[in-house]
Amino acid sequence: MRIATYNVEWFDALFDDAGQVLVSDAWSARYNITKAMQLEALGIVFTALDADAVMVIEAPDTSRSRDTVRALEAFAAAFDLRARTALMGFSNDTQQEIALLYDPDICDAVHDPRGPAPLVGTPPSEGAPRFDGTFRIDLDIDATEDKVVFSKPPLEVALTHKASGQTLRLIGAHLKSKAPHGATSRDEVMRLSIANRRKQLAQAIWVRTRVEEHLAAGDPLIVLGDLNDGPGLDEYENLFGRSSVEIILGEDDTALYDPNAARALARRIGPQPTSARFYISKEDRYLQALLDYVMVSKDLRPKARRWRIWHPFDDPVCWRTQELRDALLTASDHFPVTLDLELT
Numbered sequence: 001m002r003i004a005t006y007n008v009e010w011f012d013a014l015f016d017d018a019g020q021v022l023v024s025d026a027w028s029a030r031y032n033i034t035k036a037m038q039l040e041a042l043g044i045v046f047t048a049l050d051a052d053a054v055m056v057i058e059a060p061d062t063s064r065s066r067d068t069v070r071a072l073e074a075f076a077a078a079f080d081l082r083a084r085t086a087l088m089g090f091s092n093d094t095q096q097e098i099a100l101l102y103d104p105d106i107c108d109a110v111h112d113p114r115g116p117a118p119l120v121g122t123p124p125s126e127g128a129p130r131f132d133g134t135f136r137i138d139l140d141i142d143a144t145e146d147k148v149v150f151s152k153p154p155l156e157v158a159l160t161h162k163a164s165g166q167t168l169r170l171i172g173a174h175l176k177s178k179a180p181h182g183a184t185s186r187d188e189v190m191r192l193s194i195a196n197r198r199k200q201l202a203q204a205i206w207v208r209t210r211v212e213e214h215l216a217a218g219d220p221l222i223v224l225g226d227l228n229d230g231p232g233l234d235e236y237e238n239l240f241g242r243s244s245v246e247i248i249l250g251e252d253d254t255a256l257y258d259p260n261a262a263r264a265l266a267r268r269i270g271p272q273p274t275s276a277r278f279y280i281s282k283e284d285r286y287l288q289a290l291l292d293y294v295m296v297s298k299d300l301r302p303k304a305r306r307w308r309i310w311h312p313f314d315d316p317v318c319w320r321t322q323e324l325r326d327a328l329l330t331a332s333d334h335f336p337v338t339l340d341l342e343l344t
Helices: 035-049 068-077 186-216 244-249 257-265 298-303 316-321 321-329
Strands: 004-007 054-058 085-088 095-104 109-111 135-137 146-148 154-162 165-172 221-226 276-280 285-289 290-295 304-309 337-341
Touching: 004 221, 004 290, 035 068, 035 095, 035 321, 054 068, 054 165, 068 085, 068 095, 068 321, 085 154, 095 109, 095 154, 146 321, 154 290, 186 221, 186 316, 221 321, 221 337, 244 257, 244 290, 257 285, 257 290, 257 304, 276 290, 285 304, 285 316, 290 304, 290 337, 298 304, 316 321
Parallel strands: 004 054, 165 221
Antiparallel strands: 004 337, 054 095, 085 095, 109 154, 135 146, 154 165, 221 290, 276 285, 304 337
8 A cells, every 4th residue: 555645736726616627728836837838747647656545745725715635636536546536634725635545446535533622611631622713821930821723723634544444543644833024123033933842842742642542542644745944944843952843753662653854863974865845046956855754553563565756856766757757846845655566
């Protein structure tokens, strides 16, 4: 079984309000790329992935006039993808949803959120609340309770592999530390940046709390998505001691595993795996970073056959296959990450 995570930059801009793909020469939200070009590239990438389930990060919007599931299923139909049934959880206000696109012939999937539902006026409960609720934590050890919410609530999925009958728990996440908007001085930039990163780490603690609940229950678990963070990624990591990636991975017997994260954590200087590529206009260069992960619980490690970052320059097959290489660069500023599991 192949499971993937893929952050598709401004996927929503490629659909009309009826959820139909916009194949046109109009510019997409990606620089110097038309909607038709990006759609064609995405079709090539999704076809090449041939995944049984794809956690789509920055999926098309759900709102009063738009529908994530309708748009993703129209996209799958347009390119005759096996993964043609879409599932989403709690919608958000960012036009960047988290959704699962899967092959219904291979697996069944349901949105299965855990934790107590948010109720007005109720006291905090033990453990992690539902991801559309509020997480109460003292972020700065000042004996004052902080209330944390997700701008993009993680998607919790019970995924059942039909052939083996095994059910996996998936948590699709998109953690993001907001830019210091509104700051007018260096001190304000630093203050807002620290506050935003503190909130992101609190969200990571929230996810990790849910992880520990699943591990205690013996659930096979995969946490996947764009964590927008990693070892050595910015100057604020030393201030807090750990990145959100390290918090979610955990330690010792309850640690999750991702070989790319493990390699990056073990080697702060020198070549490291990367899953995203951004143009830095002020410096006229590209920045590469490891932002996308597929983390598995200890019981799934013996069944894991291969992790693969579909990087157009680092993966030999992607590099040699010009159509795929070009499509990966056109489709998004992130590259897919896949995990092959042997479920029997």
